[in-house]
Amino acid sequence: MVGRRTLIIGGAAAAAAVGTGLWFNAREARLRGDALNLLNESHRLTLEALGETLLPGAREAGIAHFVDAQLRNAPEDCLLTLRYFDWPPPYGAFYVGGLTALETLSQTRHQMPFHQLSPAQAGAIVGGLLSGQVEGWQGPPSPLFYLSVRSDAVDVVYGTVEGFEKLGIPYMAHIEPQRPW
């Protein structure tokens, strides 16, 4: 059996390695302007704006890079909450479909891209997604899309060691994550 002290020491070593930049960090990837793999620039802008509308701070925390990195993984290695919603892979099609539907909705209602909407306009659109009663929505079920991206936003803002700290919640890891995700 691995003792708790051993695990924490191992975790500290891992945390030090994180500091060397060896492992992927979505916040840093965004700051560096790393290119995305599956999502294009338009998707990135929409996803960041949606994430920011759902939970302020998600853009800066790197929601688009987080989602894109996970979509690169095989389904069994994907760490997105979508996995829990029993949506059949490939998961990339789900995100592209949802982001495209959101963009279309924005253009239809306001004749401008979603990321250029005012907070009030974006909030009004997002507020309707959970009900599933969004006229003109042509993507995966809007409640599922809302819940998935909202959970992604919560993951990057609050689901990490730093996120716990922000809320004053002791992380108390047995094995600290070697990287946030």
Added chain:
Amino acid sequence: MVARRLEADAVIVGAGAAGSMAAAKLAAAGKRIIVLEAGPAWRIEDLTSSQIWARRLKWGGASVLSEGEHRFGHNMATGWGLGGAALHHYANWPRLSPDDFKLRSLHGEGADWPITYDDLRPFYDTVQREVGVSGDATAEVWRPPGEPYPHPAMPTLPQAAAIARGFAQRGWRTSPAPVAILTEPREAREACIYDGWCDAGCPTGALANPLVTYHKQAVSAGARFLANTQATRVLHRGGRRAIGVAFRDRDGEGRVEANVVLLAGSAIQTPRLLLASADADAPDGLANSSGQLGLGFMAHALVAIQGVFDSPLSNFMGVSGGNLVCRDGYGKDPTPGAFGSHEWVIGAALKPNDLIGIAMTRPDLHGAALIDFMERDGPRIGGMGGLCETLPRPENRVSLAPERDAAGVPLARVSHTFGAKTLALVDYVRREGEAIMRDAGAQTAWSSPIVTLHALGGTAMGDDPATSITNSYGQTWDLENLFILGGGLFPTIGAGGPTFTIHALTLRSSEYLLARWASVVR
């Protein structure tokens, strides 16, 4: 290329709670055991404390297609890889009550088990001694007869204590939850420190996941576990004798030939494999002369109740499954129109993110309101779950879909809709729970939609080969040397976590098989 051919005395499909335990018991008796597991070879070091990383432990195999009004939430509820769902289970280990075994006889609902509580009692006692269960048998006034718990109960933490006041107001009793979590060190396993990472897997061994219990014992006894190896078909002779299992792994196809085959996958993957093993000798699926294979699939119905209290509750402390329980409402007929038992599980540890986290308790909130909720209300939230018994319905079933996975095996389709009596029970429990939460002093109280939990039934045991798949030992009626283990055997499900009962049944089956080995393998 010639397919690989392996030999064993027994081949087990699935390395979760049941498969690991059977492997340990049979290997300890000197049998050559091979266990086929579709998922990865998890190690203790993989149990990272993170709700994000925890998602790796949940089902990652072929898609399961869901349909029905109350679709079964499959991927969250099941696992894969060594340890199976038990690797991330919450370790609430209640026993079924005597009434739970005789629903049809006593209440005219559901079905009877072919055994009574007294038949299973000694196996519960043995398992709790072997695994280490903590609880307070005296305070747990609803507990059926059995040996006292080998380890003291968990302490009552602030969140659960606050909610318990609501139960006390109506004269209801609460007791420490019976858990397969150590409250004191045991051999190389450490005591729980109540940090709430059970869902991500417990690397210290405080929580009894198979990697620290029966999988470990099985490996020590010589059992061979083949991870990343998917069983694709049960091989048989004329639909009357099992002769092994065909598999596929990264190197291609192969087969394990064995005298005994034990299927210990989930209540979805086991019927899938049997249905996919159909041929001219078993046209409706193997072990399905009754036509009942896959029928009567069940899931518990859970409604989560939350309340915001006046002051912080240290709700980050505790275990994922709950700190206290109340079974004062365990009777089968709580209100007209409803049927079934329910159990309150009180004061689970909360993390900020994930489906079971603080943010998801109010999915309607976004933007500044969500931040406000997380920062202001989050520390003051108390929660509990009302776990409801549901009834077997033939229309709730596991069947094969036309689509196939990469190995060419048809995907499983799960049809699931709760009946009217269950929905009435859930409504009753929801009202009861919100009232209790307000009585406890919560400023506001609210509840979740129905959540489905635990994959059970579908390969039910029984007394009659015409209406069941196996006898009370999980031995299929059609093939004497083909056994089914796990939650799929449950004819009815009571209202409580099933893992303790799965262990007790598996121990009973293993002892039966060993005692009759010569006649079974003849």
